[in-house]
């Protein structure tokens with residue numbers, strides 16, 4: 353199934369899924385038969401110890417890494433071999449763990465790139481949309497600042513704003529809260545909740561579990577390239593296998 357603008361997508365439909373995903377780097381089996389399903393409107397957290405394969409899974413879902421085998425589907429259509437630009441145009445936005453703004457461009461210009469090349473908007477429409485994204489991501493006051501002069505919170509906000517500007521139906525977030533104070537993380541939480549309430553499916557890797565739990569209604573725990581638990585957050589966090597593999601080593 354391909355979803356076109358104007359099509360009706362019902363909450364609960366599978367929007368992004370992966371099946372039997374494998375990825376090796378040399379002898380390291382980073383994804384070992386991983387399955388993943390995100391339904392429209394869900395907010396899913398991904399946790400797990402360092403090196404569990406979380407970012408690699410996000411890369412495979414975003415299209416920046418091709419799995420050795422397995423299938424990724426967007427709205428039921430096979431996109432396994434489609435690159436990130438194509439997936440972005442079809443509704444998959446992604447914010448990286450280490451923000452990657454165009455440093456020499458202003459905050460507004462950075463967001464305009466997402467609006468133009470990701471969402472496919474032109475001229476005034478791209479500008480109007482970018483201003484709305486900056487407002488939503490609380491960056492409007494900094495619209496004319498060069499991106500390379502921003503502090504960590506604002507760089508993280510800009511990383512997210514650039515993804516939001518592409519008009520994603522699925523937003524993939526990688527440790528967007530890392531390095532922030534609790535108060536700063538709380539501001540990000542408010543923005544992500546608002547996006548999710550507006551219908552954006554959120555998939556969020558985060559080590560700061562208490563922050564993650566303010567947003568997600570489902571939690572996936574990975575360890576050594578496998579999904580070891582997937583379900584309601586409190587059930588996952590009290591799962592003995594998860595406690596053994598992750599929570600003893602969690603950073604917060």
Ligand SMILES: Nc1ncnc2c1ncn2[C@@H]1O[C@H](COP(=O)(O)OP(=O)(O)OP(=O)(O)O)[C@@H](O)[C@H]1O
Pocket residue numbers: 377380382400401402403404405406407408409
């Ligand atoms: N391009 C690559 N080449 C070689 N090894 C890689 C590559 N990308 C990831 N790895 C390795 O794969 C393993 C999983 O990495 P990944 O970043 O997916 O884990 P993670 O669960 O996101 O970890 P963290 O919580 O530390 O970010 C790690 O051992 C990492 O060093």
